[in-house]
Amino acid sequence: MTASATRPETPRTALASALDAPKRPEIQGLRTIAVLLVVLYHLWPSTFSGGYIGVDIFFVISGFLITSHLLREVDATGRVDLARFWARRARRLLPGAYLVLAATAIGIYVWVPRLRWPQFFNEIIASTLYYENWSLAHDAVDYLAESNAASPVQHYWTLSAEEQFYLGWPLLMLLGLFIASRFGARRRVAIAAVLGAVVCGSLVYSLHLTSADSARAYFITPTRAWEFGFGAMLAFVPTTALSRVPTARRAVASWAAITVMIGAGFVFDGATPMPGTGAIVVVVAATAFLAAGGPTQWWAPLAVLDRRAVQFTGEISYALYLWHWPLIILLPYAQGHPNDNRALAGILALAFILATASTFLVENPIRTGRAMRIRVPAVSLTFALLGAVALVAPSAAIRLGQEKAEDRALTIARNIAERTPRCFGAASVDAEAPCSNPDLDRVLLPDPRFAESDRPDNLACASRPAGEPVVPCATGNWSDPSVPKVALIGDSHARMLSSALTALAEQGDLAYDGYFQSGCLWSADAPGRTKYVAECNSFKEKLPALLTDDPGRYDFIVTTGRASKLEGTLDEKAGGLVRAWKTVTDLGIPVVAITDIPEMSPKINECLERARRDEVDACAANRSQVLLDSDPFTAAAAKSPGGRVIDLTPFYCGANTCPVVIGGVTVYADFNHLTATYSRTLAPIIKRELVRDGLLHR
Helix, strand or coil, rough: CCCHHHHHCCCCHHHHHCCCCCCCHHHHHHEEEEEEEHHHHHHHHCCCCHHHHHHHHHHHHHHHHHHHHHHHHHHHHCCCCCHHHHHHHHHHHHHHHHHHHHHHHHHHHCCCCCHHHHHHHHHHHHCCCCCCHCCCCHHCCCCCHHHCCCCCCCCCHHHHHHHHHHHHHHHHHHHHHHHHHHCCCHHHHHHHHHHHHHHHHHHHHHHHHHCCCHHCCCHHHHHHHHHHHHHEEEEEEEEHHHHHCCCCHHHHHHHHHHHHHHHHHCCCCCCCCCCCCHHHHHHHHHHHHHHCCCCCCCCHHHHHHHEEEEEEEEHHHEEEHHHHHHHHHHHHHHHHHCHHHHHHHHHHHHHHHHHHHHHHHHHHHHHHHHHCCCCHHHHHHHHHHHHHHHEEEEEEHHHHHHEEEHHHHHHHHHHHHHHHHCCHHHHCCCCCCCCCCCCHHCCEECCCCCHHHHHCCCCCHHHCCCCCCCCCEEEEECCCCCCCCCCECHHHHHHHHHHHHHHHHHHCEEEEEEEECCCCCCCCCCCCCCCHHHHHHHHHHHHHHHHCCCCCCCCEEEEEECCCCCCCCHHHHHHHHHHHHHHHCCCCCCCCCCCCCCCCCCCHHHHHHHHHHHHHHHHHHEEHHHCCCCCCHHHHHHCCEEHHHHHEHHHCCCCCCCCCCCCCEEEECCCEEEHHHHHHCHHHHHHHHHHHHHCCCC
């Protein structure tokens, strides 16, 4: 026997041998199924309503492959080389990801209106640093983020969850190795016990949070870890044990798993609990497919999955996932109109071309090449850091520049509004005091690029977790007994009108307490379509005592809200409002209901930013399409003892259209909230109506 044959392997050569795992064409085929489900869902969501489950399939594949890789390393060397592992992951994932982020950032800069820059460049940063899933989870429960547009990089949430898995999973395996060495257990058994406990905990938490807060549960890593974990647990099953299953049975299992996964792509939709019970079906199917391996009967799935086109799509699946979504989002900005079917087909073709180019010209050479010693872990991680800096620095600079421009624009708007030019804002459409000021034809305040930030500054008391005390925002001179005392109650639409009441309070006309809860109307009915059910119920439980425990505190109550969130017929909507108001109307306290505003297009301010000042009328909306036929607040006021109504509809809409600029003022902060600037211009109209009702005396 030669010396070379008897020489024991060093840890380095053993590791190299262990990492040379055989190629499995069925896994490449599964990648193809997963990526096509996602891409087709994003292109034609009404047809492939459940295609988002391709993400869950990818998580299972990643869990299986990465755990298999790490277990081979543990078997060969008795350890996990974290630097080497993370460097390999960086070389595999970051070149393509950073390339697409850089191209997308350029596209945003060139084509996207500036009002979207803060959100989009924030998400570029979040995606670069791989916390995009947590950023989206925060926005999912942030009421003010409701107006956010679909970002061209929001699909990076899946990559963020995956990178977080790659960071944490080997550390958990090291914990298993420590337990094995400390207590004399078998390494694989100890590691499996640690990972199994994490998988079980994640699954239980996922089922709980999906039921309690599905919007947040969808994105965060703790609710997704079990999906990686199902694939990971399969890696502990000996290949010999799986191979003893007759190949015919494995072929049937493969076809059954494929049927379940593709079927879910058509059957699942937005109402399917994900990543809860709905994900279990898909994850079990994907795991079963991997367990079945690649049975070779002529009728087995491999006969299809091993075809060149399928294998090629699997090879470029990562890049295809990266490229397709930015194209879908950016093309409408570039061409000035939504994507039609021809554009969507072109996007699909272009995504394949870009994915092919980036895979073979960027990703593969960096992953496998030895140039610049990039395979050395320290070098790989250094290049990863430099790439992140190259993306984050300009994005942060652009974001900072926008913030400074926003501060200047809003300061200018406030200064001009405080001087109250003749016919400014709502005064220009007041039929009782006709007014015209041609100078305002050249004014647009606030700048529509920053209108979304033009809101009242009382957010701190406008939203609170369930169970927390309700503390109102007190505004005005409460010590003066001659000043009428008011409670303003409702959701963010009531808060948006607080700017008008603040203007009246500054003039000494009244003092008010603001009781606001995001997404929560002052109605006795259960919360309608809102993601703040627990918070709303808690708020409404506490509200009656706050309004009645101090008799005589309030002379009258003002309320409004997002009427489209009320459910049922007009009578049912009004009835719920009347029952809630009964708490105070039984005490003889009048309730003043203010009609709700129109719900405009999400892109109204994008239209304003693009339009010349003399073209803003083109951004107006058809009144019949954005305004409710019958306002429930008006109906409730008519049914409530002592109820009054202030109808502000004429100050939002004309006979046929609802403009987005009135009297030189940008009306909307987003599609369903007024700017604080326009709200303040409503103060004289509201005061006039309150005086007529005998609630104010001057």
